Amino acid sequence: MPRARWWVIGALSVVTVLVVVLDATGVIFSESAGPTPPPPLALPERLDAAVLPPREPGPATAVPGVVRQVRRALEVDALGSSVHGVVAPLADPTSTWIDIAGGKPATPASTMKLWTATAALDGYSPQDRLETSTVWDAANSRVVLVGGGDATLTTKPVRGAPTASLAALARATARVLIADDVTAVRLGYDDSLFTGPSQSRAWEPTYVTSGVIAPVTALMADQGRVTADGTARLADPAAGAASQFAGLLSDAGVKVRGEVNPAGTTGSQPVAAVVSPPMSDLVERMLRDSDNQLAEALGRMAAVAQGQPGSFAGAASAIEQAASDRGVDLGNAVISDASGLARGDTVPAHSLVDALHAAGTEPGLVSVLSGLAVAGFDGTLTDRFTSGPSAAGAGVVRAKTGTLTGISAEAGVVTTCGGDLVAFAFLADDVADTEAARSALDDAAAALATCPRPR
Helix, strand or coil: CCHHHHHHHHHHHCCCCCCCCCCCCCCCHHHCCCCCCCCCCCCCCCCCCCCCCCCCCCCCCCCHHHHHHHHHHHCCHHHCCCEEEEEEECCCCCCCCEEECCCCEECCHHHHHHHHHHHHHHHCCCCCCCEEEEEEEHHHCEEEEECCCCCCCECCCCCCCCCCEHHHHHHHHHHHHHHCCCCEEEEEEECCCCCCCCCCCCCCCHHHHCCCCCCCCCCCCHHHECCCCCCCECCCHHHHHHHHHHHHHHHCCCEECCCCEECCCCCCEEEEEEECCCHHHHHHHHHHHCCHHHHHHHHHHHHHHCCCCCCHHHHHHHHHHHHHHCCCCCCCCECCCCCCCCCCCEEEHHHHHHHHHHHHHCHHHHHHHHCCEECCCCHHHCCCCCCHHHHHHCCCEEEEEEEECCEEEEEEEEECCCCCEEEEEEEECCCCCHHHHHHHHHHHHHHCCCCCCCC
16 A cells, blocks of 8 residues: 555544534534534543554455444434445445445435545645735726635634635735825626536525525625624625625725726736635535535636636536546436535445545545544534444544435544544435434444444
8 A cells, every 4th residue: 555545544543632613604404513512522442543553554354243233223214215325444445344225326415525625626736725816907997806716705804714804805905006096996896717507406495595505606705694693695795795895995095986896807917815725724624514605616616627617517527527537436426516405416325435535545635534524523523423322433433424304424434443444425315304314324433433342
């Protein structure tokens, strides 16, 4: 096995216990993490893979007792009649421990974000940042605010957060303009980086009106929310961001005259810019918090990096290309968006294990693994794996969750009793009780971390 693979696996196994206060941005239905983390949990007594003595390269060997326990957990009534499950060593997904309809298409919900993350990191280096900028249109004495696809941009700086803000951009823009004796301008905005519909026809019509997600635009602040700490979303996030910027620019000493309208940037000169956190951080946030808004933006940015339109179709194509480049057969998969909000999305469970395997073997994808929520501690797993059989997985299961009405999914990696890493993907897309189904999937994942007693 290449040396890089063991470095990634070893690094992943050192689980840093974080207590994160989430903004619950774009997390669908009851998948969002609670605002107050539970009391710290005692980690199970086990040797960590990072401190185990070196072993001969090779996939982890299935433990029959563990396999039986996982299978029993996946057979409970709470998971309904359509269960898809795959368990395999992270190092070698072909050495399958469990395969329950793993090659058949199933609804992934937010576990789709594993492939979105992969596609984004195929298009950009982990250190790349997304830029929101202003340019000067001298012919019209106009400043144009240009969206660069940063779905983490805020209106005002957020204490302790590394995100860019419109306020910082307004101040930087005003300094340049005032230095050139410009104190009054017209203002336009350009969000043309993304094209096509801003809402998917495959989404429930209430997603935007109920605040689940905003229309997807290349320019937005506070993820298209009407207020930074609210739920309601703007019908036109780009226009809303530009209107906010006009006020901030005036506050910084440059008066904005007339209406704020869409504008082109041909022949314009750069004025100022602010940048997002690194791509690796964006991927981690998307996965940990199940950030739908960020997922849709990153899917489009992946398409743009491939020279495709920044649209729903372009994002789907970029995801399919990421799988194809790794020899992963998606079969008759249906991909309508990058977030997994579309109920019609389908992928094989085995492909999610393949995505995790790629993250464990390609150094450029390491943030896919480090972005997985830690069971019982952060992200969408903050209040899960805290009691009952699933508590055995606290701190040693890292996973991407997926929840839609009637659908529950979970995919990630587990440190086994012997210190190996195994990948799993469990998709149940015909459930009656979402809470019971999530609990059953947690039990199945936690079973992979148990140490069966000798018979």
